[in-house]
Amino acid sequence: MSEDFTGRRWEVEVEAAGEHAERQREERESEKDKKKAEKVEKDALELLQAWARQPQRTATKGTMRGVMGGWSGGRINLAVAFLVDKRKLFATEVEVPTGRGGLRTAKSPGYVAVSDSEGSNGKGG
Secondary structure, three states: OOOOOOOOOOOOOOOOHHHHHHHHHHHHHHHHHHHHHHHHHHHHHHHHHHHHOOHHHEEOHHHHHHHOOOOOHHHHHHHHHHHHHOOOEEEEEEEEEEOHHHOEEEEEEEEEEOOHHHOOOOOOO
8 A cells, every 4th residue: 555545445334323323222232132142041051950950850940049049030930941942941740848847749830851861852761
């Protein structure tokens, strides 16, 4: 390139200020959504590992909130939805202790964790 900038090519885009602001807002939203999705996936993998350590790999979301150090209901729900979508958790009924001293049990909605070694259908080998 010479001193008078010959040989240099300039590509310029012109857009209205409103369009520019809207594009930047959309880019920020997209980046925010991407980070949120990455966090949900990270949380889901951490939750799945803990779930797999439960007796018969079954538990309720409430039980897992306690296991995970008191995660919020929203955080658990997002991670569970991700794992259900990826076929790593399946809905089931779980026996939970009830009454004084937990001597009785009742069925409650819960989930069972499925390991990768159990086959592609997620129901066991």
